[in-house]
Amino acid sequence: MASLPPVLSSALATSLTAQKQLLKPNKRLDDAVANCARNNIPPIAMGPSQGSFLSILCKLMKAQSVLEIGTLGGYSTIWFAESVPGVHVTSIEFNPTHRDVALENTKGLDNVDIRLGAALDVLPKLADEVKVFDFVFIDADWDEQQQYFDWAVRMTRKGGCVYVDNVVRQLMESEEGGLSSSM
Numbered sequence: 129m130a131s132l133p134p135v136l137s138s139a140l141a142t143s144l145t146a147q148k149q150l151l152k153p154n155k156r157l158d159d160a161v162a163n164c165a166r167n168n169i170p171p172i173a174m175g176p177s178q179g180s181f182l183s184i185l186c187k188l189m190k191a192q193s194v195l196e197i198g199t200l201g202g203y204s205t206i207w208f209a210e211s212v213p214g215v216h217v218t219s220i221e222f223n224p225t226h227r228d229v230a231l232e233n234t235k236g237l238d239n240v241d242i243r244l245g246a247a248l249d250v251l252p253k254l255a256d257e258v259k260v261f262d263f264v265f266i267d268a269d270w271d272e273q274q275q276y277f278d279w280a281v282r283m284t285r286k287g288g289c290v291y292v293d294n295v296v297r298q299l300m301e302s303e304e305g306g307l308s309s310s311m
């Protein structure tokens with residue numbers, strides 16, 4: 129996969145610094161980032177402004193149930209878990225190391241349930257257990273995206289939200305030289 133054009137990488141780095149200055153400090157999130165680095169978890173979690181944006185979306189919807197596909201170290205999971213009073217977050221992760229670090233990072237949050245397994249194995253079981261979710265966040269394996277999306281549509285309540293991460297970025301990286309003519 130091609131990397132981002134330098135101008136975009138530089139803009140992303142600058143925006144990350146700006147985001148940290150603008151948002152309220154959150155010790156749990158900061159500790160999670162540090163713990164992920166200590167455990168060599170790849171630095172591919174969402175940024176603070178995206179976490180804040182998703183949290184606002186959940187607040188606007190008064191979401192009470194969130195499904196996340198792709199936990200990593202639990203950074204986005206924490207944003208969802210702290211978004212709305214009473215919300216419950218179910219998150220799916222197939223890498224045991226990532227799952228273990230996510231469990232450390234979400235310790236004490238009793239509204240988080242992290243399921244270990246491949247998303248396409250876990251989703252059918254979850255669909256049998258839980259009726260529907262208010263909000264589904266897809267952030268795992270791009271090659272299975274269409275199948276995640278089909279499950280998400282099936283498992284999201286009417287009027288709920290399915291949010292697919294990295295769509296624009298994927299389009300940018302999908303053709304040689306960066307920007308795609310199909311954008």
Ligand SMILES: C[S@@+](CC[C@H](N)C(=O)[O-])C[C@H]1O[C@@H](n2cnc3c(N)ncnc32)[C@H](O)[C@@H]1O
Pocket residue numbers: 172173174197198199200201202203204205220221222223226245246247248267268269272
């Ligand atoms: C981009 S990271 C998730 C980032 C996280 N949502 C955040 O922003 O903090 C993608 C995660 O999905 C996991 N993953 C990839 N394929 C998967 C699959 N088929 N089933 C479950 N998890 C998967 C990876 O191990 C990785 O931890």
